[in-house]
Amino acid sequence: xxxxxxxxxxxRSGHRCRALLLALGLALAGLPxxxxxxxxxTRVLYTSPDGTVITGRSMDWSEDMRSNLWAFPRGIARDGGxxxxxxxxxxxFGSVVVSGYDIxxxxxxxxxxxxxxxxxxxxxxxxxxxxxxxxxxxxxxxYVLDQFATVSEAVAHLRKEPFRVVAPTLPNGKGAQLHLAIxxxxxxxxxxxxxxxxxxxxxxxxxxxxxxSPSFDQQLALNTxxxxxxxxSFLPGTIxxxxxxxxxxxxxxxxxxxxxxxxxxxxxGQSFPFQALAGVLGVVRSVSVPLxxxxxxxxxxxxxxxxxxxxxxxxxxxxxxxxxxxxFWVSLDQLNLADGAPxxxxxLTGGRIYGGETAAKFETSPSFAFAPASGLPTRPKxxxxxxxxx
Numbered sequence: 001x002x003x004x005x006x007x008x009x010x011x012r013s014g015h016r017c018r019a020l021l022l023a024l025g026l027a028l029a030g031l032p033x034x035x036x037x038x039x040x041x042t043r044v045l046y047t048s049p050d051g052t053v054i055t056g057r058s059m060d061w062s063e064d065m066r067s068n069l070w071a072f073p074r075g076i077a078r079d080g081g082x083x084x085x086x087x088x089x090x091x092x093f094g095s096v097v098v099s100g101y102d103i104x105x106x107x108x109x110x111x112x113x114x115x116x117x118x119x120x121x122x123x124x125x126x127x128x129x130x131x132x133x134x135x136x137x138x139x140x141x142x143y144v145l146d147q148f149a150t151v152s153e154a155v156a157h158l159r160k161e162p163f164r165v166v167a168p169t170l171p172n173g174k175g176a177q178l179h180l181a182i183x184x185x186x187x188x189x190x191x192x193x194x195x196x197x198x199x200x201x202x203x204x205x206x207x208x209x210x211x212x213s214p215s216f217d218q219q220l221a222l223n224t225x226x227x228x229x230x231x232x233s234f235l236p237g238t239i240x241x242x243x244x245x246x247x248x249x250x251x252x253x254x255x256x257x258x259x260x261x262x263x264x265x266x267x268x269g270q271s272f273p274f275q276a277l278a279g280v281l282g283v284v285r286s287v288s289v290p291l292x293x294x295x296x297x298x299x300x301x302x303x304x305x306x307x308x309x310x311x312x313x314x315x316x317x318x319x320x321x322x323x324x325x326x327x328f329w330v331s332l333d334q335l336n337l338a339d340g341a342p343x344x345x346x347x348l349t350g351g352r353i354y355g356g357e358t359a360a361k362f363e364t365s366p367s368f369a370f371a372p373a374s375g376l377p378t379r380p381k382x383x384x385x386x387x388x389x390x
Contacts, residue, residue, distance in 0.1 A: 040301050041119040042244050042287045045208040046280045047187035048257040052273050055115045055183045056284040056309040057107060060302045063172060065100050067306065069319065069330065069346040071362050072097065074111075075339030078146065080163060081372035082134025087163050091146035094337025096317050096330055098308060101171050103371040104138030105145070111332050112149035113185030113312035116141035122213050124177040126165045127197025135163040136373040137176050144182055151188035155203050158192065165194065166373035181210045185312040191216050209249045212241035239301050244287040251286060255279040273311060281309050281320065281327075291322050321348065326355040334359035343367045 040060040047053050059065070073094045080086035097108030100118075109115045118141050126137075135143065148154040167176040179193040191202040195215050202216055210216065235250060236243035256279070259272045267275045288304035307320040315332040330346070334357070344362035346354075354361065 040212050040239065040241055040244070040289065041117075042241075042248050042284065043117045043119060043181050043210045044248050044252050044280060044283055045183050045187070045189050045205075046252060046255060046276060046283075047205065047208075048272075048276060050258075050272065051313060052276050053113070053183070053185055053187045053312040054273075054276055054280045054309060055117070055312065056280040056307065057117045057119070058284050058288050058304045058307045059098075059106065060289055060304045062302045065106075065305060066102060066349050067098050067100060067106070068102060068348050068368075069317075069358075069362070070097050070099055070105075070367070071095075071330075071335050071337065071344040071346075072142075072146075072367070073337045073339060073341035073343070076146070076343075076367075078139070078142070078370075080134065080139055080143070081136035081370050082163070082166060083373070085133045086373075087133050087135055087143070089143070089147060093146060093149065094332070094335070094341075095142075095145040096332055096335070097142065097145065098306070098319070099368060102368040103168075103171065104136075104176075105142040105370075107308050108141060108145050109310045109312065109315065109317050109332065110145045110149075111315060111337055113315055114145060114148055114150065114154075115183050115310045115312060116144050117181045117210075118178045119181065119210060120177060120212050121179040121193060121215070122177055123215050124167075124179060124194050125197050126167065126194045129164045129166075132161065133163045134166050134373045136371060137165050137167040137178055138371040140165060140178070140180055142370070144180070149184070150186065151182055151184045151190050151203070154182055155190050155201060159199075159201055161199055168371045168374040179210070179216070181207075183312070208252060209245055211245040211248070214242065239289045239293070248283060248287050251283045252280075255283065273314065277309055277311060277318065281307070281318070284309065285320075288322070319348075323351060324353050326353060328354040328356060328358050330358050330362070335362065 041058050043055065043057040045055050072091065074091055076091045078091065079088045093110040093112055095108050095110040097105040100106035106118050107116070144154050148157070170176050179191065181191050183189045187205050189205055189207045191207050191210055193200045193216055235247050259275060264270050264275060284307050288307065289302065291303045293303055304322055306322060309318040316329050318327060318329040320327045342364045343366065345365040346358055346362045
């Protein structure tokens with residue numbers, strides 16, 4: 001069994017004791033009882049009074065995901081990869097995405113500054129089809145990027161459950177058990193999870209951090225306990241998702257929301273948004289897992305393979321591969337995302353190295369094929385409706 005140490009805190013009230021018991025119970029519930037596919041990621045959302053909005057995430061995975069960057073223009077006709085009744089749409093907005101295995105969009109930002117992040121969640125259960133159209137999970141993030149400018153628009157649409165998500169098997173033989181985070185250029189945020197066959201939506205700016213197991217409501221409860229301890233006194237330090245959630249939450253809240261006179265002189269152009277980007281990247285790096293680290297008995301904990309930080313006001317995606325010596329970026333405003341423009345790719349596979357602005361280095365390419373849905377849900381969940389939490 002995994003061991004963990006309790007912080008040296010005196011509990012003076014029944015409330016504190018109940019909080020501790022809740023935290024311990026949730027922590028034990030989150031321990032792996034059986035082997036799970038290897039995956040662990042962290043997503044953070046930063047906002048400041050001047051309107052800066054930045055979403056950063058890490059991608060933790062058990063092997064090279066053979067990711068590439070893709071620029072998709074407006075006007076692409078798509079279907080959900082789920083057979084004759086699958087959803088069909090034409091993209092309203094262009095986007096830049098990071099692919100996973102070149103079979104789906106794992107991460108991306110559209111030209112309105114809406115960001116979508118897919119992270120692993122072992123507890124995901126998408127339920128029975130119940131006669132609804134099927135959307136392959138490989139297109140879940142792209143469906144949102146293609147059609148919505150704001151989080152509120154996406155929530156209003158998705159809460160109606162116009163489709164059922166079905167997860168195909170990944171090329172490495174693992175199941176694609178995922179939950180979705182989205183954020184927009186105003187700082188609004190939403191988390192979408194399928195728990196016990198039921199869609200649960202957490203909608204609000206306060207939902208700024210997401211990792212993996214346990215489910216999001218349990219992670220919020222764990223974090224509430226650690227807030228009573230205080231991050232300056234003690235923070236949980238393992239690479240487990242619940243511990244990363246707590247550390248990321250503390251560090252994100254501690255970042256300056258205005259130019260820091262101690263450091264701004266060293267920032268390019270003495271720009272506060274660049275200072276904020278450096279801070280968010282620092283948070284994401286601080287909760288990353290060094291390459292090659294594995295955890296005996298906990299195969300769901302994996303090495304970080306890349307990180308992305310999105311400046312949603314300026315529509316710039318920054319990419320940080322752990323196997324590359326340099327960070328690079330792509331400005332969406334420097335790409336041709338007009339209706340009728342070609343799909344373009346920035347190849348990352350094979351250890352390619354880039355630095356600085358890369359918009360001009362994207363090359364025309366046929367799009368990858370999104371993985372179609374496969375398999376069926378296992379347990380019927382009749383009469384359930386999505387739950388939205390604000």
